[in-house]
Amino acid sequence: MGHLQPPPSPQSQPLAPASRPQPPILAVESVTKHYRRGSERIVALTDLSFSIDAPEVVAIAGPSGSGKSTLLNLLARFDVPDSGEVRLDGQDLASISPAALDEFRNRKLGFVFQQFNLLPVLSALENVELALAPQALSRAQRRERAIAMLERVGMGYRLAHKPGELSGGQQQRVAIARALVGRPRFVIADEPTGNLDSKTAAEILQLISELNQTMQTTFVIATHDPRVMQLANSVIELADGQRIG
Numbered sequence: 001m002g003h004l005q006p007p008p009s010p011q012s013q014p015l016a017p018a019s020r021p022q023p024p025i026l027a028v029e030s031v032t033k034h035y036r037r038g039s040e041r042i043v044a045l046t047d048l049s050f051s052i053d054a055p056e057v058v059a060i061a062g063p064s065g066s067g068k069s070t071l072l073n074l075l076a077r078f079d080v081p082d083s084g085e086v087r088l089d090g091q092d093l094a095s096i097s098p099a100a101l102d103e104f105r106n107r108k109l110g111f112v113f114q115q116f117n118l119l120p121v122l123s124a125l126e127n128v129e130l131a132l133a134p135q136a137l138s139r140a141q142r143r144e145r146a147i148a149m150l151e152r153v154g155m156g157y158r159l160a161h162k163p164g165e166l167s168g169g170q171q172q173r174v175a176i177a178r179a180l181v182g183r184p185r186f187v188i189a190d191e192p193t194g195n196l197d198s199k200t201a202a203e204i205l206q207l208i209s210e211l212n213q214t215m216q217t218t219f220v221i222a223t224h225d226p227r228v229m230q231l232a233n234s235v236i237e238l239a240d241g242q243r244i245g
């Protein structure tokens, strides 16, 4: 018998990459989560499902206690569901080992908070540069990227200011630059307009919308703010841990 094998039939050829279906950016599938307080069992999320298939701005809405923070904690893999799955770019987050978590968050996620959470002793530029520290870049490359990102959010003229020398809206712009400078596909924002007056909040939302479109970044925003819900491409509405819209 010779060594030559017959050529594979067309059916057994691997599919070309272009024809392979892409997984959703985010898939939340039948997720349930409860907490325990002594003998009490508190159900925070029940059978929650949704997916994000394209880079979008998605609002997570619902009254206090409806499960928004619980959901954000699962998306950031600060916690894992009791049952169901959260998949980012096809990867089940529960399968990430504790040792690989920092790297996962650095590579894939950005965070924006209500209180901005900038380091008060560092300048705007240093706060943004710091987010690039885990990456294999020279100091000059980090500086260059951080400046470019700050310019992009309209803060190129305040590089040396410390957070205490900036307005709330300016601090949130710096925080958004920090979240996006590593070019994550996915940004998790917790009430990003909660500490801002209404004009500044509208400007920050405009910026988020622009960055979503120009950088193809997906934003998931937990909020009570109706303006966020108006701007969002889709709204996941929670009540008592269940999806109602």
Ligand SMILES: Nc1ncnc2c1ncn2[C@@H]1O[C@H](COP(=O)(O)OP(=O)(O)OP(=O)(O)O)[C@@H](O)[C@H]1O
Residues within 6 Å of the ligand: 035, 036, 037, 042, 043, 044, 062, 063, 064, 065, 066, 067, 068, 069, 070, 071
């Ligand atoms: N660590 C915990 N231990 C026990 N119960 C908790 C814990 N965290 C949240 N809960 C409960 O789970 C439910 C969902 O809480 P969650 O914080 O997710 O709501 P939320 O929509 O983010 O509220 P808010 O808008 O006030 O931040 C609530 O009933 C809450 O009391």
